[in-house]
Amino acid sequence: SQTIHQWPATLVQPVGSPLSLECTVEGTSNPNLYWYRQAAGRGLQLLFYSVGIGQISSEVPQNLSASRPQDRQFILSSKKLLLSDSGFYLCAGGIRDRPYEQYFGPGTRLTVT
Amino acid sequence: EDQVTQSPEALRLQEGESSSLNCSYTVSGLRGLFWYRQDPGKGPEFLFTLYSAGEEKEKERLKATLTKKESFLHITAPKPEDSATYLCAARVVYSGGGADGLTFGKGTHLIIQP
Numbered sequence: 001s002q003t004i005h006q007w008p009a010t011l012v013q014p015v016g017s018p019l020s021l022e023c024t025v026e027g028t029s030n031p032n033l034y035w036y037r038q039a040a041g042r043g044l045q046l047l048f049y050s051v052g053i054g055q056i057s058s059e060v061p062q063n064l065s066a067s068r069p070q071d072r073q074f075i076l077s078s079k080k081l082l083l084s085d086s087g088f089y090l091c092a093g094g095i096r097d098r099p100y101e102q103y104f105g106p107g108t109r110l111t112v113t
Numbered sequence: 114e115d116q117v118t119q120s121p122e123a124l125r126l127q128e129g130e131s132s133s134l135n136c137s138y139t140v141s142g143l144r145g146l147f148w149y150r151q152d153p154g155k156g157p158e159f160l161f162t163l164y165s166a167g168e169e170k171e172k173e174r175l176k177a178t179l180t181k182k183e184s185f186l187h188i189t190a191p192k193p194e195d196s197a198t199y200l201c202a203a204r205v206v207y208s209g210g211g212a213d214g215l216t217f218g219k220g221t222h223l224i225i226q227p
Contacts, residue, residue, distance in 0.1 A: 046216070
């Protein structure tokens with residue numbers, strides 16, 4: 001079965017500082033990978049998705065970027081954090097033969113101060 | 114625009130009191146409706162996938178059903194451990210790269226009191 005790892009679990013960063021969140025996948029190869037942000041009262045918002053190494057698509061323009069340097073590694077970054085970047089960030093993976101059964105990692109709680 | 118709307122936003126039940134959560138969707142050519150459970154501070158946990166009207170799936174005290182316009186998550190004789198936020202999602206085609214993915218509702222926060 002597929003397992004999604006994320007770290008760190010919590011992060012407090014000042015405005016204007018850089019960000020790097022990492023997600024790794026275990027138990028499958030060539031998965032579809034997704035980054036979501038969850039804010040109170042707003043539900044899960046898709047930020048980026050990737051169908052393969054180096055292939056990144058964004059659904060919402062924002063202060064963030066994503067990269068996929070390896071098949072099972074997905075990174076979310078920012079050069080300068082904004083207060084509005086605070087939230088709960090979730091990485092998810094979809095298995096190739098069942099891509100819509102997305103399996104989520106434990107999440108990272110980011111607070112920008 | 115593809116949309117998924119869940120109701121109610123919050124629901125408080127007594128232990129053993131059965132009820133239903135609603136998920137309505139406006140999606141062009143629905144190709145899958147998904148239910149997840151999310152505990153506080155954790156990532157969503159996959160529960161069910163439904164693909165066609167009339168389909169039903171069951172897991173312990175939960176049963177998900179699907180019509181052409183909405184899905185219901187029925188909870189029978191719930192226990193306190195069923196307390197969580199339940200998320201509904203529909204399979205959509207992303208505009209950015211054309212790949213398929215999910216669009217989520219805001220969830221129903223369910224509390225089961227002992």
